[in-house]
Amino acid sequence: MKKESWRELPIGGLNVHPGNSVSNLTGTWRSGKRPEFIPENCIQCLFCWLYCPHLAIQVKDGEVVGINYDYCTGCGLCAEECPAKKKAIVMVKEEIALQEGGGQ
Ligand code: SF4
Ligand code: SF4
Known part of the structure; x- marks a missing residue:
């Protein structure tokens, strides 16, 4: 997605593009940790x-099947709230690949 310059941004910094919650990949905010789904414990x-603020938990036919990392910010709420005796979601360290800037 092309980033707009300050000259192109609307006054007030409003996001005026309809459907922007789909095109804005909130997963790019994630740094350091990501949730890992363990199906056998679920x-x-x-x-x-219910708790994921970004609807990043993937559900198929009424069952959790995984996590959409395009939208997961790594907040850890899902792992925190998972009530299973053996946690079915755990937070793991993630290597971060810088895509722009950083001088590399
Ligand atoms: S860490 Fe869990 S609750 Fe937080 S955004 Fe990712 S999937 Fe959703
Ligand atoms: S909170 Fe834990 S046990 Fe409940 S559906 Fe999600 S992963 Fe499975």
Whole structure:
């Protein structure tokens, strides 16, 4: 996605593009940690889906099947709220690949 310069941005910094929640990949905010889904521990309570602020928990036919890293910010709420005896979501360290800037 092309970044707009300050000359192109609307006054007030409003995001005036309809459907921007789909095109803005909030997963690019993630740094350091990401959730890992462990299906064999999952009791399908859907708490993670309920609490995720970015709808990044993937559900198919009423069951959690994974995590959409394009939108996951790594906030850790899903892992925190997972009530399974053996956690079905754990936060793991993530290598960060800088895509722009950083002088590399
Ligand atoms: S870490 Fe946060 S954003 Fe990512 S799936 Fe869990 S609740 Fe959603
Ligand atoms: S909160 Fe944990 S046990 Fe419940 S559906 Fe999500 S991963 Fe599975």
